[in-house]
Amino acid sequence: MKRTKIKNALNSEHPMAEVTVKGWVRTKRDSKGFSFLELNDGSCLKNIQVIVDHTPEIEAELARIGTGASVSVDGELVESPGKGQKWEVRGKALKLIGEADQETFPLQKKRHTDEFLRGIAHLRPRTNKYGAMFRIRSELAQATHKFFAERDFFYVHTPVLTGSDCEGAGEMFRVTSLEHGSKAPIEEDFFGKPAHLTVSGQLEAEMFALSLGDVYTFGPTFRAENSNTPRHVAEFWMIEPEMAFVDLEGNMGFGEEMIKYLVRHILDNCAEDVELFAKWVNKQLMTELEILLKKDFVRLPYTEAIDILLKSKKEFEFPVEWGIDLQTEHERFLCEEKFNQPVYLYDYPKTIKPFYMRLNDDDKTVAAMDCLVPRIGEIIGGSQREERMNVLLARMKEMELPEEDYWWYVDSRRFGSAPHSGFGLGFERMLMLVTGVSNIRDVMPFPRTPKHLEF
RNA sequence: UCCCCAGUGGCUCAAUCGGCAGAGCGGGUGACUGUUAAUCACUAGGUUCGCGGUUCAAGUCCGUGCUGGGGAGCCA
Structure with missing residues (x-):
């Protein structure tokens, strides 16, 4: 039967x-x-x-x-x-x-610690908590596609393998088909030049925003940082929308709309599973999510944020002055103590941001934005992109980037360039947000962290 | 990578000042005609993370390594 x-x-x-x-x-x-x-x-x-x-x-x-x-x-x-x-x-x-x-x-009827269950990641989805987690994870991924589909976005599959080893300042995983320890010249390797796993699909996504209009990528991303924190893993999933004819403000508005949509969707469609987390994992979860849904996100220019930090009279380990990159303690103060709700910081100094972010008229700041949420920290990082070819080239020169490696990127500004914006949203951090789980290793089926490649 | 904390039965933990390694849960066996993490009785189960040291004596103190956690850094 x-x-x-x-x-x-x-x-x-x-x-x-x-x-x-x-x-x-x-x-x-x-x-x-x-x-x-x-x-x-x-x-x-x-x-x-x-x-x-x-x-x-x-x-x-x-x-x-x-x-x-x-x-x-x-x-x-x-x-x-x-x-x-x-x-x-x-x-x-x-x-x-x-x-x-x-x-x-190994699983008994009684409650197990998360630490123990991490050691048996192959069996933990058989527990109530992890069963709930991975049903929510699935639903959140489906909701992501639904959100974009309802807004006529196209889903672009950007490559996982990349040939530019200067895609970002972050450490990248090297990919090779040569034997370990091989002294063969790079020309004999599979691609004939250094290959790496992607740290972002953004540059490629921009090409499609400048042709299909509104697009997004949603796929695995890799960072070879030797990070050991509850918020970092070597392999994670990132959602990256990229939109033509949209400025920084539209970009921030869209990110807020998206986060609220996803939270609402999970509350409406996974009520029973979410309830488990509200009851056993984070008692403040429902309150946090209600605040998030109800209030408009704070919009705070970097310069004003520095002002608030300076006036706070708080003893920070890292001293505050205009031009610094904000440390975790600064972000936490703003997001959790000062406002206690999601906060957009924008218009950062150009010296601490990458070359592709659009230069503001003050010539000191760029149209960058980070969205910080209590408990998680940065959940969105994005910007309006520099669409003016001469400005872009000048910025690349300033930052000593080899123009020839980016010829195709610059070409998009050479032919029919247009203002456009986008951001990256960490999918796992979004899951931490809706479930209240505090360690990123517990929202992934088989997390990859330094020295951990089991399962 | 740095700082702090921890590692004892399958799991979660206890063990006074350095002096006989224990409990609850789980497992096994049995009892019970509607249970709800069932209940009750009996029972088995230990390289106290590894290595080295101090001591009459080390789970406990010292050194070192490994593992886990937290914080920080790194982090498109």
Whole structure:
């Protein structure tokens, strides 16, 4: 018989004379003459309760069934006479599919620490919390595409492999098909020149914004930084919209609209899973998200931010003056203490920002923007791009970038250039925002961090 | 990479001043005719992260390495 997903069985409007459910046993409770099984198949947070009488055939199966085993149950869906659930399955036939040895199966019925579960990342989606996490992750990805589709954006697949080794100041992963330790000249390597994993699809996305209008990329991104923090991983997913004929203000407005849309979508579509996080992970979660949805994001020019920091009379480890790159302590003060809500900082000094950001009329600042949210820090980083070819070339020269490596990028300004803007939004940080989880390693199926390439 | 903290049974933790390694949960066995992290009884389970040192004696003190966590830096 066709399998009914537990989610659908639990949401059933009426009893079912014949039903088959399959899933993993969360717990088994034996009595004389009958047993209860709690079954979860991942379709939703809740388990379905199965009751089976101890016929000889069923008893033989039950003897080998414990927490973690996968089973199949044929029976009927009936209203449960017990408290705690509406429906239960009265099992007629019970079949063990995959045994789980109780002596060595690492998941128990009790709560485990996140640290322990990280060590068994291959099994943690079988827990309530991580099951909920990865259902939300899936929904958040779907919502991202939905958001863009509803606004007539095109989804662009920018390359993961890149040939420019000066794509950014960040450390990049080298890609090669040569043997380790090979002394062969670079010309003999696969591409005949140094190849790396992408740190951003932005430059390529810009080419498509200047042809398809509104586009976005959504894919994996790599950073070889030796970072050991709860906010950094070597491989993560980034959403990067790029929009033609949009200035910095439009860019910030769009980012705010997007964050609010995604939060709203998850609250509306993953209520049960989110509730788990609000209850067990972060008690302030719902309050935080309500504030985020209700208030307009603060818009604060960098220069004013420096002013606020100077006037705060707060002792910072890193002294504040105009021109510095803001440190974590500064960002936290502004976002969590001063405003306690999402804050856009914009118009940064050109000296601390990359070459492609549009130079403002003051000749000192560029049209950059960062969106900071409490608890997470930077969730969006973006800018209006420099569309004036002569200014762009001057900036590249200033920063000693080899023009020839960017010939195609400069070409987009040579032919039919237009104002355009975009930003990058860290997908995992967005997940941390909606779930209240504080370590990025716990919002990814198999996180990659320095010295960790297990699974 | 730097600073701080931690590592004891499968998991979460305890162990006084350096003096017999323990509990709860989980596992196993049994009891129980509607359980809900079921309950009750019995039971097994230890290289106290590795290496070296101090000491009559080290889970405990010292050195070192590894692992984990937190903070910072790095970070398109």
